[in-house]
Amino acid sequence: xxxxxxxxxxxxxxxxxxxxxxxxxxxxxxxxxxxxxxxxxxxxxxxxxxxxxxxxxxxxxxxxxxxxxxxxxxxxxxxxxxxxxxxxxxxxxxxxxxxxxxxxxxxxxxxxxxxxxxxxxxxxxxxxxxxxxxxxxxxxxxxxxxxxxxxxxxxxxxxxxxxxxxxxxxxxxxxxxxxxxxxxxxxxxxxxxxxxxxxxxxxxxxxxxxxxxxxxxxxxxxxxxxxxxxxxxxxxxxxxxxxxxxxxxxxxxxxxxxxxxxxxxxxxxxxxxxxxxx
Amino acid sequence: xxxxxxxxxxxxxxxxxxxxxxxxxxxxxxxxxxxxxxxxxxxxxxxxxxxxxxxxxxxxxxxxxxxxxxxxxxxxxxxxxxxxxxxxxxxxxxxxxxxxxxxxxxxxxxxxxxxxxxxxxxxxxxxxxxxxxxxxxxxxxxxxxxxxxxxxxxxxxxxxxxxxxxxxxxxxxxxxxxxxxxxxxxxxxxxxxxxxxxxxxxxxxxxxxxxxxxxxxxxxxxxxxxxxxxxxxxxxxxxxxxxxxxxxxxxxxxxxxxxxxxxxxxxxxxxxxxxxxxxxxxxxxxxxxxxxxxxxxxxxxxxxxxxxxxxxxxxxxxxxxxxxxxxxxxxxxxxxxxxxxxxxxxxxxxxxxxxxxxxxxxxxxxxxxxxxxxxxxxxxxxxxxxxxxxxxxxxxxxxxxxxxxxxxxxxxxxxxxxxxxxxxxxxxxxxxxxxxxxxxxxxxxxxxxxxxxxxxxxxxxxxxxxxxxxxxxxxxxxxxxxxxxxxxxxxxxxxxxxxxxxxxxxxxxxxxxxxxxxxxxxxxxxxxxxxx
Numbered sequence: 001x002x003x004x005x006x007x008x009x010x011x012x013x014x015x016x017x018x019x020x021x022x023x024x025x026x027x028x029x030x031x032x033x034x035x036x037x038x039x040x041x042x043x044x045x046x047x048x049x050x051x052x053x054x055x056x057x058x059x060x061x062x063x064x065x066x067x068x069x070x071x072x073x074x075x076x077x078x079x080x081x082x083x084x085x086x087x088x089x090x091x092x093x094x095x096x097x098x099x100x101x102x103x104x105x106x107x108x109x110x111x112x113x114x115x116x117x118x119x120x121x122x123x124x125x126x127x128x129x130x131x132x133x134x135x136x137x138x139x140x141x142x143x144x145x146x147x148x149x150x151x152x153x154x155x156x157x158x159x160x161x162x163x164x165x166x167x168x169x170x171x172x173x174x175x176x177x178x179x180x181x182x183x184x185x186x187x188x189x190x191x192x193x194x195x196x197x198x199x200x201x202x203x204x205x206x207x208x209x210x211x212x213x214x215x216x217x218x219x220x221x222x223x224x225x226x227x228x229x230x231x232x233x234x235x236x237x238x239x240x241x242x243x244x245x246x247x248x249x250x251x252x253x254x255x256x257x258x259x260x261x262x263x264x265x266x267x268x269x270x271x272x273x274x275x276x277x278x
Numbered sequence: 279x280x281x282x283x284x285x286x287x288x289x290x291x292x293x294x295x296x297x298x299x300x301x302x303x304x305x306x307x308x309x310x311x312x313x314x315x316x317x318x319x320x321x322x323x324x325x326x327x328x329x330x331x332x333x334x335x336x337x338x339x340x341x342x343x344x345x346x347x348x349x350x351x352x353x354x355x356x357x358x359x360x361x362x363x364x365x366x367x368x369x370x371x372x373x374x375x376x377x378x379x380x381x382x383x384x385x386x387x388x389x390x391x392x393x394x395x396x397x398x399x400x401x402x403x404x405x406x407x408x409x410x411x412x413x414x415x416x417x418x419x420x421x422x423x424x425x426x427x428x429x430x431x432x433x434x435x436x437x438x439x440x441x442x443x444x445x446x447x448x449x450x451x452x453x454x455x456x457x458x459x460x461x462x463x464x465x466x467x468x469x470x471x472x473x474x475x476x477x478x479x480x481x482x483x484x485x486x487x488x489x490x491x492x493x494x495x496x497x498x499x500x501x502x503x504x505x506x507x508x509x510x511x512x513x514x515x516x517x518x519x520x521x522x523x524x525x526x527x528x529x530x531x532x533x534x535x536x537x538x539x540x541x542x543x544x545x546x547x548x549x550x551x552x553x554x555x556x557x558x559x560x561x562x563x564x565x566x567x568x569x570x571x572x573x574x575x576x577x578x579x580x581x582x583x584x585x586x587x588x589x590x591x592x593x594x595x596x597x598x599x600x601x602x603x604x605x606x607x608x609x610x611x612x613x614x615x616x617x618x619x620x621x622x623x624x625x626x627x628x629x630x631x632x633x634x635x636x637x638x639x640x641x642x643x644x645x646x647x648x649x650x651x652x653x654x655x656x657x658x659x660x661x662x663x664x665x666x667x668x669x670x671x672x673x674x675x676x677x678x679x680x681x682x683x684x685x686x687x688x689x690x691x692x693x694x695x696x697x698x699x700x701x702x703x704x705x706x707x708x709x710x711x712x713x714x715x716x717x718x719x720x721x722x723x724x725x726x727x728x729x730x731x732x733x734x735x736x737x738x739x740x741x742x743x744x745x746x747x748x749x750x751x752x753x754x755x756x757x758x759x760x761x762x763x764x765x766x767x768x769x770x771x772x773x774x775x776x777x778x779x780x781x782x783x784x785x786x787x788x789x790x791x792x793x794x795x796x797x798x799x800x801x802x803x804x805x806x807x808x809x810x
Binding site for chain 2 (some may be wrong): 037039041043044045046048059063065066070071074078103107108110114115120123139143146147150153154155180181183184187191192195200216217218219220222226227230231234241248252253254257258259260261263264275
């Protein structure tokens with residue numbers, strides 16, 4: 001963006017006001033009229049103060065109100081009062097019928113799940129369930145199902161017990177239509193099963209399903225391949241264990257765990273030989 | 279009306295002229311431009327010891343030849359003030375363009391997501407500065423020895439890469455080779471110990487030498503930090519069997535949170551016979567250091583070694599260049615001896631050789647999100663991590679480069695990482711600040727003539743549950759702090775449309791994975807809330 005410069009000479013005595021105007025005009029020339037996209041960019045870049053400043057100069061709209069409430073919930077230091085103020089806006093917006101309403105509904109649930117100083121998983125679960133029932137195919141409702149499952153797997157008192165928790169989360173799987181979210185939920189169920197001490201046979205199908213959907217990001221994919229390999233070995237599924245250990249060596253050759261993987265492959269072959277001899 | 283040019287009015291005009299000129303300058307010239315039109319960028323780090331500043335200076339000098347239009351300034355910040363310096367400058371918008379950061383810096387967990395910019399997309403492209411080398415055409419991320427494993431592991435957003443690394447670090451025993459010859463004489467059968475039992479025999483010879491000659495010579499140079507490094511490795515190496523047992527998640531590796539949660543759930547403790555045996559090894563090793571080593575600093579250990587009062591100093595390869603350059607005797611670099619299945623004390627628990635140099639890379643540099651010259655900063659990061667610059671850095675710093683296809687100088691070769699051992703990681707000494715405090719503050723009960731395994735275990739088992747709990751609580755708090763801003767980022771990126779869509783999708787999965795870690799911690803804290 002170039003600055004704006006006055007073509008006319010500014011002679012003192014003839015137009016002294018221009019002296020004051022020059023820098024101001026230069027400034028105004030540098031900053032285009034801010035848009036809602038600028039506010040979203042500021043929020044994406046963790047600059048909530050700037051987002052608030054931008055939205056203050058924008059005409060009121062539901063989207064602007066959503067951005068402002070989000071900035072408020074992000075502004076440091078975060079306080080419960082500020083969050084309550086943001087929640088009031090989310091609640092009002094959620095009463096609408098558009099995409100903004102669904103986003104606001106989701107964000108309200110998130111406040112109760114993770115933002116307030118005393119999270120309320122029960123309230124968050126209620127809000128997620130309402131959102132999922134409201135427009136089941138929407139992106140935010142689908143995401144709400146994954147978050148609801150996470151609460152069922154770990155945080156809610158009901159269902160109680162590891163197996164019941166997994167079963168309840170598995171029921172939600174059928175309501176997910178987006179493959180990426182199905183993958184995430186399979187992965188969560190598998191990991192929760194491990195955390196709760198369930199047997200490899202119980203969690204393996206979920207981990208394998210997550211892997212088959214694919215595109216697990218970053219280190220999580222590497223861990224997933226390793227987990228399937230090792231759990232398959234523990235469950236006695238030697239062919240599957242071999243396939244995944246070998247894949248690990250091929251895809252992650254520089255990882256220090258490769259030595260351990262080779263060690264495990266030797267043990268696997270010894271086990272296979274013993275089983276073959278039986 | 280005729281306007282009079284009084285002195286006051288003339289002064290006002292000049293003042294306004296100056297103001298207008300300044301405003302124009304600020305608005306039309308971005309920060310960091312030099313008078314001659316070159317772009318100036320800065321790179322800040324805390325590695326101010328002997329070596330790295332020289333290595334970086336050599337790289338910068340060569341870069342100026344290649345890119346005379348970009349001026350790179352190296353900003354050296356002492357480690358003791360680094361965190362405050364970093365936070366203040368990032369908040370004030372005055373941070374360097376490229377910044378060293380480590381996930382281990384206490385209280386800084388929020389920094390990467392808030393102030394640094396991911397470079398994931400670029401990492402999948404070849405590094406143009408590798409043209410004409412064996413790494414030509416190789417995606418940038420795969421040009422590092424470890425594929426940036428650590429950077430992926432500690433990324434604030436799973437799936438995103440935020441940093442590149444400069445060096446490879448291993449722990450080694452540095453040996454005063456002249457003193458060693460004096461101790462072992464011309465014994466043709468002598469070979470450098472590789473097992474703990476052989477090391478015990480060398481330690482006995484060293485003690486005998488010291489008594490015979492009246493010279494003060496210890497087997498190991500002693501200082502709190504050097505001892506911790508050695509003991510931490512020895513505990514993990516000796517307790518590989520326990521680590522395998524604790525690997526509930528089948529990852530063939532344990533993160534610190536796994537040790538924390540397993541301890542709180544009663545899956546391991548210091549009463550176990552294998553853990554007590556490993557503590558016995560610690561007693562033996564610390565008896566090879568001078569009394570009172572716990573009170574001493576790292577420099578004291580180096581001085582002890584340099585003055586010929588210690589045969590070995592256990593330290594990281596970051597000390598290699600200073601030790602080799604400053605010692606008036608030949609310095610050898612050797613791998614740590616390890617217990618084997620025949621070891622009289624811990625052999626019955628032996629589960630395999632432990633990795634003692636995993637090729638993992640470190641000294642990570644991040645791109646400041648607020649940098650006015652991101653393109654120039656990225657260009658320099660690419661050069662900095664090219665084969666040519668990696669070689670230059672290594673030769674001038676004495677630190678092993680993180681970049682594949684660089685040639686390690688012969689004196690440093692033994693310090694290079696070798697993948698020939700199991701690597702489950704370790705958390706038997708500390709999993710956070712509180713557990714570290716409890717272990718270290720009570721170490722005196724374990725070591726020395728008055729110390730003993732039993733009294734150490736008795737005390738530590740009273741204090742450790744609370745400490746592990748505090749560490750897990752902090753881990754949970756840190757996770758929550760990292761997760762909260764992600765909701766804003768996620769919604770904002772979805773609203774920005776196609777350009778940010780991919781990042782938004784990754785963020786969804788990354789956030790859900792991090793939340794499962796959070797809930798695992800909360801579940802364990804809930805289950806064990808009634809513990810003392």
